[in-house]
Amino acid sequence: xxxxxxxxAAAAAESADPCCAEPLPVLGRDVTxxxxxxxxxxxxxxxxxxxxPALQRVWDDVAAYAPYYGSVHRGAGYLSQLSTDLFENxxxxxxxxxxxxxxxxxxxxxxxxxxxxxxxAALPAxxxxxxFETEHHASLLPWRDARVTYLNAPRTPGxxxxxxxxxxxxxxxxxxxxxxxxxxxxVTGELWPVRELAAAAHAHGARIVLDAAQLAPHHPLDxxxxxxxxxxxxxxxxxxxxxxxxxxxxxxxxxxxxxxxAGGGASRTVTRRTDGGVDVxxxxxxxxxxxxxxxxxxxxxxxAACKALTEAGFDAxxxxxxxxxRTVREGLAxxxxxxxxxxxGDDAPRVGVISFVVDGWNSSHFxxxxxxxxxxxxxxxxxxxxxxxxxxxxxxxxxxGECGAPEAAPGERSLNAIRVSxxxxxxxxxxxxxxxxxxxxxSDGARWSYRTEDGRCVPDTDxxxxxx
Numbered sequence: 001x002x003x004x005x006x007x008x009a010a011a012a013a014e015s016a017d018p019c020c021a022e023p024l025p026v027l028g029r030d031v032t033x034x035x036x037x038x039x040x041x042x043x044x045x046x047x048x049x050x051x052x053p054a055l056q057r058v059w060d061d062v063a064a065y066a067p068y069y070g071s072v073h074r075g076a077g078y079l080s081q082l083s084t085d086l087f088e089n090x091x092x093x094x095x096x097x098x099x100x101x102x103x104x105x106x107x108x109x110x111x112x113x114x115x116x117x118x119x120x121a122a123l124p125a126x127x128x129x130x131x132f133e134t135e136h137h138a139s140l141l142p143w144r145d146a147r148v149t150y151l152n153a154p155r156t157p158g159x160x161x162x163x164x165x166x167x168x169x170x171x172x173x174x175x176x177x178x179x180x181x182x183x184x185x186x187v188t189g190e191l192w193p194v195r196e197l198a199a200a201a202h203a204h205g206a207r208i209v210l211d212a213a214q215l216a217p218h219h220p221l222d223x224x225x226x227x228x229x230x231x232x233x234x235x236x237x238x239x240x241x242x243x244x245x246x247x248x249x250x251x252x253x254x255x256x257x258x259x260x261x262a263g264g265g266a267s268r269t270v271t272r273r274t275d276g277g278v279d280v281x282x283x284x285x286x287x288x289x290x291x292x293x294x295x296x297x298x299x300x301x302x303x304a305a306c307k308a309l310t311e312a313g314f315d316a317x318x319x320x321x322x323x324x325x326r327t328v329r330e331g332l333a334x335x336x337x338x339x340x341x342x343x344x345g346d347d348a349p350r351v352g353v354i355s356f357v358v359d360g361w362n363s364s365h366f367x368x369x370x371x372x373x374x375x376x377x378x379x380x381x382x383x384x385x386x387x388x389x390x391x392x393x394x395x396x397x398x399x400x401g402e403c404g405a406p407e408a409a410p411g412e413r414s415l416n417a418i419r420v421s422x423x424x425x426x427x428x429x430x431x432x433x434x435x436x437x438x439x440x441x442x443s444d445g446a447r448w449s450y451r452t453e454d455g456r457c458v459p460d461t462d463x464x465x466x467x468x
Contacts, residue, residue, distance in 0.1 A: 026425030099222035183215030189353030244298025331435030
């Protein structure tokens with residue numbers, strides 16, 4: 001059930017019974033936080049698009065392995081051998097989770113950003129890169145040594161395919177090319193027509209890399225079915241701890257490129273020459289781009305998350321998430337002052353990521369009130385997708401606005417939005433509390449005074465006149 005068959009996935013999700021599904025246990029589900037108005041409340045983590053809480057299953061698996069931690073690949077001791085097996089088995093688990101083809105490589109990295117920078121460093125000479133302005137900065141910015149064509153934001157999935165086809169057909173000279181596209185937007189949550197874009201790329205002699213940072217936690221992925229050349233994603237969005245990522249796909253460009261990092265592990269042999277220099281033979285496996293001591297626990301945690309999501313069943317996870325999306329969207333639709341941001345329209349298939357603005361509110365002020373008065377954690381800003389958010393807000397490309405650091409004071413307009421995001425670990429109560437809080441803030445206003453501090457809107461705890 002890959003991303004390009006979104007309509008099929010949506011139909012299957014609609015026919016499933018989300019009332020029978022329970023949220024997956026995650027760390028922090030019982031954490032309480034203080035409210036500025038007094039008392040405490042269970043924290044509602046609704047910022048999954050930035051970092052999803054780790055699954056309890058993943059944490060337990062890591063904790064069980066931790067006493068057996070050892071160096072990998074070069075140790076003769078039992079723990080080293082055990083860790084090596086675990087590391088390489090993690091690679092095979094991830095390959096299975098992604099539906100990798102024979103000959104594909106799985107390279108462990110630090111994050112999606114690291115994965116795409118690795119691929120950027122492996123591009124052949126004179127490669128042209130095509131990327132939509134709608135991308136997260138992780139996939140918009142790494143291509144500094146290539147000729148880049150930035151495509152305008154499409155307004156339908158069909159427009160995306162047609163715009164790409166025209167750009168690829170017009171490229172000159174005709175040579176190696178790469179298309180970079182997201183699977184699900186980190187701003188709107190909308191699913192992109194990945195398979196159709198891959199077909200367009202291949203028809204014009206280009207390759208394609210899929211930024212699956214937002215897609216992988218919400219939908220099953222199959223590299224062969226989608227016919228993409230590479231997939232990149234991060235562990236910390238896939239319910240695993242920070243510090244691990246994956247680049248998986250075709251081996252030829254990676255094998256031909258200089259190692260991403262030079263050092264031990266990437267080198268097969270190193271010898272001195274008679275002139276005093278050094279000759280190096282590099283590995284042609286994934287190890288070529290994994291120099292240094294690898295993040296074994298990070299790789300293991302990603303594999304544990306892949307297993308946990310697969311065993312939970314994506315049909316049930318997708319169905320339950322669609323119910324949460326419906327609750328949020330229907331609730332926001334009841335507030336005329338709220339405008340939900342979208343490229344493809346209300347009926348577009350999407351994951352649990354929704355961004356919006358509220359008339360009369362600075363986005364930082366609204367997010368601060370959700371946190372301080374309701375114990376709800378969301379994100380405000382430009383979400384490291386500045387061109388996309390500016391396009392959705394209808395602003396000039398150079399209008400002031402910073403990702404996560406709005407300069408406008410409470411009550412003043414800012415070029416920023418509010419993002420609520422959720423997933424497999426989100427209880428119904430969290431999204432219900434969020435909808436209720438939005439309605440109360442819009443109708444009644446904040447119950448506390450706020451001020452701007454270091455570019456952020458925060459509760460004014462120094463003032464005696466704290467009630468707004």
